[in-house]
Amino acid sequence: MSILTVENLSKSYGRIQALKNVSFSVPEGTVFGILGPNGSGKTTTLGTITDILQPTSGSYQLFDEPPSADSRRRIGTLLETPNFYHYLSGVKNLEIAAEIKQHGKEDIDKVLEIVDLTRRKDSKFSTYSLGMKQRLAIASCLLGNPSVLVFDEPTNGLDPVGIAEIRELMKRLYREGKTIIMASHLLDEVEKVCTHVAILKRGELITSGKVNEILSNEDLVEVSATDHQKLLQVLNDLNGKTKVVDENSVVKIFFPIGTADLAEVNNFCFNHGVTLNHLVIKKQSLESRFFELTNN
């Protein structure tokens, strides 16, 4: 089953086109990252599928059905900023959210415990720090134990410990079989928690699919030697590589996916009079891939 299917979604704000014919599908049980720089249309995409924004054209389905208030109730959503009544306490705010989602109060203590807000649950929302507001919003998403979670920049405003906790929470939710749709501009976040990714750039979908397929079109081998110049010279004649990139302290050699052979590289260099002092195979990092994909 597809949790979310987006078909040719476009959205214009006046003359600005925030989304251009975006289509993708989120399979059940995945952590689906929507990745892109600021202003690439991530929040617009999520705003549309939560009925906050009206698409200019195109459509979407939730749980393979036309979207409805009922399907939204089955999804825990944190969109853009934590939205709560400032004059109410954390727990009173969750009571309202639980009522709207048509759940009882029984989950409230549990979700507050998960995000570590129990101690401050009776304080007014307006007295919360940015990180606490964000954690309350995540708690609200977890009400009623929904099978699908939508997080827009979930680690926004959190300190390093909070960030690690939320990522751990997402991994746990994923292991429990939940589907998570997450927008982020943090590459490393997507790399760490997502199984699937859709990359957006200025409202256009550049690519989407499994993280390890999209992010490693190529194998990357890192090498270095005392004689850096000679190493570069020698590598020019190496067979099977796609390119060589000089990064001062190390040299990166790219190969078509699955063809990098460390022994062969080592042998080749040694036979040409260069002794390597560093030889390691790395998948291309998402960061470089991301810049590659989004650069003109």
Place this chain on the structure above:
Amino acid sequence: MLHLLKIEWLKVKNYKAFWVFTILYAFAILGINYTGFYINELTVESMPASQMLLGTPYAFPKVWQTVGFMSSWLLYFPGILFIMLLTNEFNFKTHRQNIIDGWTRKQFITVKFVFAILFSLAATIFNFLVALLFGLITTGSHFSFAGMENVVYIFIQTVAYITFAMFLAILFRKSGAAIAVFFLYGLIFEWLITVLINFQFHLTPVGYFLPLQVTDVMLPIPFGNKVIYKDAPEVWIMVIASLVYVVAYYFFALKKFTKEDL
């Protein structure tokens, strides 16, 4: 609908400003009527002849109309309150969150209007009790159901003012702008437009059909209204006009809220 109202109740139950406004409003209704009652007693005491003109505004059956007229000046109170209740949602972006969490856009608007009607009902009941009180303490006055239709007009007028305020809140989204327009329009510009239409352009009674004016004319000052609201249309016509406005505000709000980005 009961479930939606329960949620609306959770929103205001612990909202201090809601209770402060409501209690102040209740005291103000008592206060303004007591002031009117007292001044009337003093005037009649010092100039018995003035009763010829004033009548007995706080005696049955006139008291229903008198209390309605006096309290109508205070309708800006609940108006501002409901502007705040709506613009709070926009400021906190909770109007978005309510939809995200599983309300339909129509439910969001509808429950606000229903809540406004229930609030108006409570205000009307309070006005009824205040009228009853002043009617009973006026010397030489005996309880009478005559003129009770004015209590219905109080209700309609309260709903009309509050929903007009809500209409402005949804139109402007900012409490400052909505409150400023509400006051300026209600207290100054509407009168100006009425006067212009009715007397400058001689189009009476067209000027009486402005959104707030029509309810003011429906529940006029308890003496001398034949002079102030000359050639006013019949009451039932104004009742219908008021209700048409309320329905129009609802459909406008519904259309705006369901068609636009939130």
